[in-house]
Structures are given as structure tokens and as C-alpha cells.
Amino acid sequence: MTIDPLAFMATLENRIGLTSEDKSLLKLNEAWGLEIASEMADHFYAYLGRDPEMKAILNATEGRIHRLRETFVQWFHEMFTGMDDWGNTYAQRRWRIGVVHVQIGIGPQHVVPAMAVVVHEVGRKLKLNGKPEALQESLGRICMIDLAFIEQAYVEVSRSAVLKETGWSEALFKRLITHGAALM
Numbered sequence: 001m002t003i004d005p006l007a008f009m010a011t012l013e014n015r016i017g018l019t020s021e022d023k024s025l026l027k028l029n030e031a032w033g034l035e036i037a038s039e040m041a042d043h044f045y046a047y048l049g050r051d052p053e054m055k056a057i058l059n060a061t062e063g064r065i066h067r068l069r070e071t072f073v074q075w076f077h078e079m080f081t082g083m084d085d086w087g088n089t090y091a092q093r094r095w096r097i098g099v100v101h102v103q104i105g106i107g108p109q110h111v112v113p114a115m116a117v118v119v120h121e122v123g124r125k126l127k128l129n130g131k132p133e134a135l136q137e138s139l140g141r142i143c144m145i146d147l148a149f150i151e152q153a154y155v156e157v158s159r160s161a162v163l164k165e166t167g168w169s170e171a172l173f174k175r176l177i178t179h180g181a182a183l184m
Ligand code: HEM
Pocket: 048, 054, 055, 057, 058, 061, 064, 067, 068, 071, 072, 075, 096, 097, 100, 101, 104, 106, 110, 111, 114, 115, 118, 146
């Protein structure tokens, strides 16, 4: 493991501004979250299926899409329950989700628009069901935290793999990146 997921969670909560009011509101709407999770999964996979590259990833192995639907519903519901009050279990799970996507080669270009679809569709459903605007904001914040975990996993896993493979020091790696960026 390259980062401490719980410490990272705390940093993100501060940066994104996820408050105890957000958490209470999410918990209060937990049953609704579960109720709409399957419909959100439909939107999500319909969106991924319209992109040839992502469609190929989804159908690359037998039973993958079926497994994914189930894990999506679970993931979506967990944003409302917070699992262990958005504690260590939540953070470890989000980190793990990030690592799984890095292993499959799914990068920021795939994940960011996919999360935007979730935010957009949940916002539409919220209005249709007469839910408060505050819930939309709370959901937006937790979605951004989950997104940051996947994005950070990409950076951390790549960095630690290069360091392990080459034996370079952290300082040398940073210098090479700074130098490379300066040349672009
Ligand atoms: C909002 C962004 C996303 C979320 C929240 C999400 C959620 C998840 C979750 C919860 C898992 C299960 C992780 C585990 O096994 O522990 C997973 C796996 C996976 N995701 Fe995503 N995902 C996202 C974006 C994407 C995108 C853009 C793709 C591109 C096609 C994708 C394809 C996959 C694949 C192929 C797996 C592994 C499935 C398997 O074979 O078991 N995901 N995702």
C-alpha cells in the first residue's frame, strides 16, 4: 500500500467539505439510495456501453458486466450508509476500488466522465422524487471523494511500481518528472 487510505479520506473530507450534516442527510436517505441504485446502474452501463473502448473493457471477460452491476449497486448504496461512518472500512474499500481500476488500465479519461454521469443522473432523479437540494450537494461531495480515490490510486500505483521496478529514489523520480514536464 502506498498511501494511508484513512488519512487520505480525512484530507479529502476537509478539502471537499463533507460535513456531519452531509453524513446525516445521506444516512437519512439510505433506503432511497438503495431503491434507485439499480436504475443508476442502468444509466451508468448504458453510458459506458456507448463508448467503444469502454464497451470492449466491459465485455472482455465472461460474466464481468453482471458482476459489475452488482458491485455498482453496492458501491452506490455505500455512499449513503458510509459503511463504518465513512471510517477506515470505507476508506480501504474506496482505495481498493481505485487499485482495481488501475490494474485493468482504466484511467482518468474514463473515470471522470463516468462519475459525471452518476452525478447528473442522481441529480435528475432527486428532483423527480422531490428530494432536497442539500442532498444533491451532499451526494456531489461524496462522489468527488470517491472519484479522488480512484484518481489518486492511478498516480500512487504507477509511482510505486516505477520506484520498485527501477530502484530509483523518490527524489530522483520527482526530479525526472519535473524535468520532463519542463520539456513539454
Ligand atoms: C464512477 C466511476 C466508477 C465507479 C464508482 C466504479 C465502481 C466499481 C466497483 C465498485 C468495482 C468493483 C471493485 C472490486 O472488485 O473490488 C469496479 C470494478 C470494475 N470497473 Fe468500475 N467503476 C467506475 C468506473 C469504471 C469505468 C469508467 C470503467 C470502464 C469500462 C469500469 C470498469 C470496471 C471493470 C472492468 C471492473 C472489474 C470487473 C471485474 O472483472 O470484476 N469502471 N468498478
